[in-house]
Amino acid sequence: MAWPALKLSLSVALVATVFVVLSGTAFGWLLARGRFRGREFLDSVLMLPLVLPPTVTGYYLIVLLGRRGLLGAPLHDLTGWSIPFSWSACVIAAVVVAHPLMVRAARGAFEAIDARQLLAAASLGHGSGSIFLRIAVPLARRGLAAGAVLSFARAIGEFGATLLLAGNIAGRTQTLPLAIYEALQMGDDRAALVLSLVLTAVSLAAMAGIFRLGRKR
Amino acid sequence: MSGFVVDFSLTRRSTDSTGFRLEARLETHEGITVVSGPSGAGKSTLLLAILGALRPERGRIAVADRTLFDSTNGIDLPVRDRRLGMVFQEGALFPHMNALQNVLFAARGDDRQALAHRLLDQVGAGSWHERYPRELSGGQRQRVAFARALAARPRALLLDEPFSALDRSARARLADLLLELRGEAGIPFLHVTHDLAEALQLADRLILLDAGRVAAAGDAGDVLAAMGSGPAHDNLFLADVARHHADAGYTEIVVRGVSLYCGLLERECGGRAVFSLGSREPLLAVAPPGPTSARNVVEGTIRSIEAHGSGVLVVVETPHPLSVSVTPSAVAELDLTVGRHVYLLIKAAALRCLT
Numbered sequence: 001m002a003w004p005a006l007k008l009s010l011s012v013a014l015v016a017t018v019f020v021v022l023s024g025t026a027f028g029w030l031l032a033r034g035r036f037r038g039r040e041f042l043d044s045v046l047m048l049p050l051v052l053p054p055t056v057t058g059y060y061l062i063v064l065l066g067r068r069g070l071l072g073a074p075l076h077d078l079t080g081w082s083i084p085f086s087w088s089a090c091v092i093a094a095v096v097v098a099h100p101l102m103v104r105a106a107r108g109a110f111e112a113i114d115a116r117q118l119l120a121a122a123s124l125g126h127g128s129g130s131i132f133l134r135i136a137v138p139l140a141r142r143g144l145a146a147g148a149v150l151s152f153a154r155a156i157g158e159f160g161a162t163l164l165l166a167g168n169i170a171g172r173t174q175t176l177p178l179a180i181y182e183a184l185q186m187g188d189d190r191a192a193l194v195l196s197l198v199l200t201a202v203s204l205a206a207m208a209g210i211f212r213l214g215r216k217r
Numbered sequence: 218m219s220g221f222v223v224d225f226s227l228t229r230r231s232t233d234s235t236g237f238r239l240e241a242r243l244e245t246h247e248g249i250t251v252v253s254g255p256s257g258a259g260k261s262t263l264l265l266a267i268l269g270a271l272r273p274e275r276g277r278i279a280v281a282d283r284t285l286f287d288s289t290n291g292i293d294l295p296v297r298d299r300r301l302g303m304v305f306q307e308g309a310l311f312p313h314m315n316a317l318q319n320v321l322f323a324a325r326g327d328d329r330q331a332l333a334h335r336l337l338d339q340v341g342a343g344s345w346h347e348r349y350p351r352e353l354s355g356g357q358r359q360r361v362a363f364a365r366a367l368a369a370r371p372r373a374l375l376l377d378e379p380f381s382a383l384d385r386s387a388r389a390r391l392a393d394l395l396l397e398l399r400g401e402a403g404i405p406f407l408h409v410t411h412d413l414a415e416a417l418q419l420a421d422r423l424i425l426l427d428a429g430r431v432a433a434a435g436d437a438g439d440v441l442a443a444m445g446s447g448p449a450h451d452n453l454f455l456a457d458v459a460r461h462h463a464d465a466g467y468t469e470i471v472v473r474g475v476s477l478y479c480g481l482l483e484r485e486c487g488g489r490a491v492f493s494l495g496s497r498e499p500l501l502a503v504a505p506p507g508p509t510s511a512r513n514v515v516e517g518t519i520r521s522i523e524a525h526g527s528g529v530l531v532v533v534e535t536p537h538p539l540s541v542s543v544t545p546s547a548v549a550e551l552d553l554t555v556g557r558h559v560y561l562l563i564k565a566a567a568l569r570c571l572t
Contacts (some may be wrong), residue, residue: 116309119270120294123303124323124369134322138313 001196004171005179010202012087012154017095020102020151025144028106029135033118050100057096058164065092065165089166090173101154102147109143110136138200149207156200156203220245220405221373225276225286227266230508239263239429241276249399249406253413258426264375264532268303269296281372281405293465302366302374304359310350316344316361322489323368336364339401340394342551356387360394367402370510376408380415392418393488404408414491417455437536438473452539453571467565473537473566478512479568491571496542498567501531503551503562513564515539519557522548533559535559 031043041100050056065072065083076082083089113136121131137144166173168182176199183191221331222244239259243250252260260262265271267278269285272293278286285294310319320333333519335347350358359379376395378389392415399406410416416423419430420437433440445535456470461481468482470492484490506514517535524530529548531541539561543553553559 068256114309116305117311119268119296120303120305120365121322122310122312123268123299123371124365125297125300125325126322127297135311140310 002191004181004196005174005176005195006198006202008087008090008172009152009156009176009199010175012090012094013152016091016098017148019091019095019153020098021144021148024099024102024137025106025137027103028108028147029110029136030084031103032107032110033136033156034056046103047100049097050104054084054097054158054160055164056085058093058161061093061096061161061165065089084165085167085169085173087173090162090175093165094158097158097161098154101150103141105150109140109147112143113139113215145211151209152206153203156199156206220247220250220280221267221281221407222279222371223263224269225266225273225278225288225444227262227271227276229262229271230519230556237429239260239266240431241266241273242431243424243434245405245407245422245424247405248405249395249408249419250422250424251418251420252407252424252426253407253411253415254426254432254541257428259429260293260411260426261377264303264377264407264409266302268375269294287551290526293397300369302339302369304362304366304374304376304379306378307355307358310361312350312367315347315349316342316353316364318496319350319361320349320365320368323365324367326368330559332362333368336368339398342365354387355383356391359383363394365400367398367567371404374402374406376406378410379408380410381412396462400566403409413453417453417491419448421496439504451496454492454494454537455489455490458484458488458490459481460486470568473535475537477515477563477568478565479566479570480565482570484570493549493561494539494567496530496534497539498563499539499541500550500562501533501541501543501547501553502556502562503553505560506562509562510564511564511566513568515561517559517561519553519555519559522553533561535561539564 018217028045031039062069062084064070067073067076067082067084071084081091085091115136117139117179118131121135128133157177158175159181162173162175166172168178174182176195180195183195224242225460227239227241237259239262241259242262251532252263254260259388262271266273267280267285271287273286275288276286277284277288278300284292285299286292303451311322311552314322316337317333320330320337324333326332335345337343340358340363342357344366345353345357353361362379380391383391397502402502408419417437422435423437423440424431425433425440447525456472456473456477459469459476463470463481467478467479468480470490479492500511515535517533517539519531520534520538521532522529528542529545531553532538533541541561547553
């Protein structure tokens with residue numbers, strides 16, 4: 001019971017973190033340095049999963065992506081692909097709940113950069129893409145790494161939205177938190193303890209690893 | 218080739234909603250133009266507008282015969298296309314790159330590597346170009362910042378208080394370097410500083426900003442003379458360091474053809490330096506004085522006599538105008554009048570070198 005759940009949780013959390021880091025970094029940059037109409041609105045929308053209860057987020061995801069959902073129905077008609085109760089559903093749920101944490105961390109890290117350095121880079125003839133990749137991201141790397149750790153931790157611990165969108169199918173969509181829940185329900189206290197310790201160890205290891213990455217110059 | 222041709226107005230709204238308005242109107246040629254003035258005069262705003270980080274409401278900015286901004290024609294080049302080098306107060310070097318990488322980030326052209334190394338050698342950074350900014354002193358960081366700004370082959374260089382975070386000796390060395398770079402770079406420099414001594418040492422042309430307006434502009438010496446004097450009516454002037462008399466303990470300096478002796482300076486001969494002379498320091502005589510301990514006796518004519526507080530300020534054309542504070546009774550007893558020929562007695566120690 002522990003091994004398939006661990007494998008699934010790791011793959012879901014890692015893939016979700018990659019998506020979250022890429023998208024969250026881009027949105028964080030946009031919010032930190034962009035000057036455009038609707039910035040506050042975009043900020044509110046992006047932060048929504050942070051304030052909503054995960055079950056509500058999960059419900060909205062079903063409304064949106066379910067087999068008869070707003071996007072899910074046409075997707076199923078066109079490709080025959082159905083999202084709910086799949087590995088992809090686990091990833092989507094994890095991405096959605098972890099995304100605001102990364103946006104917030106990235107925005108803070110980019111806002112902390114000395115504006116004169118970005119101005120200096122522009123005056124040296126560099127365009128916004130080059131400034132973002134060669135100056136802003138390296139300077140914000142610690143904040144971005146912290147955001148990645150938080151996102152990974154949030155993704156691997158995701159429970160509510162995952163349960164609603166992906167269900168709790170052992171060996172297929174049963175991630176570690178769901179396995180812990182089930183073990184407790186079945187009265188298997190020992191399994192619950194082992195699974196909890198495994199999840200704790202994975203989270204600590206991830207944190208240590210990513211922080212080391214961030215410390216390199 | 219012209220330097221900076223600037224004529225614009227720009228309003229900056231601050232958080233307490235007291236807007237600041239800058240009316241910038243100036244025209245410069247090659248060499249170093251220094252913009253000075255008290256803090257809040259609009260010096261940094263002027264630089265940021267020329268750089269393209271702030272947009273004026275109306276007007277025109279041209280640098281080295283190229284229009285960068287023109288509100289009537291809708292021209293507003295982005296910062297990256299203006300080709301202006303910028304040196305900030307504390308360098309703003311990229312902390313995750315070493316000195317060489319900082320310069321290479323800017324370097325353009327086929328010979329980027331060679332250009333970067335040549336510039337680093339030129340600013341004296343050749344032997345430590347692999348160090349990171351946090352491993353460098355303030356002066357070293359500014360040297361790298363000069364090299365980085367020049368590596369992008371800019372058409373002009375903007376410097377925003379580049380020496381303000383440095384100690385006195387580092388300032389003097391960097392000022393010498395800047396004068397050297399001016400000659401080799403062959404592009405106009407616009408140097409902002411609130412330090413008048415630094416302004417006088419560097420300026421080919423001096424612009425004084427005050428409360429968002431150009432208060433005076435022209436040859437540095439003329440602007441200084443036009444100011445009359447500093448806030449305490451101390452005299453400030455530029456002088457050439459002519460020769461040292463180490464055994465006698467003094468240095469000979471020349472101000473507009475007039476030789477003066479001051480205390481022995483630790484500076485090389487041939488350079489320019491800024492000196493101050495307190496207005497209370499000189500003694501004023503109406504007849505040639507006999508032998509005194511004062512090392513300098515300067516002849517001149519009185520240009521103006523003005524009441525100043527409880528005293529009187531007499532400006533004597535020597536030909537450099539010097540302000541001298543005297544008492545009202547001295548004016549009466551000596552019968553001081555405008556146009557009268559007088560003698561100023563100045564102790565060597567009263568001439569203080571500021572740079």
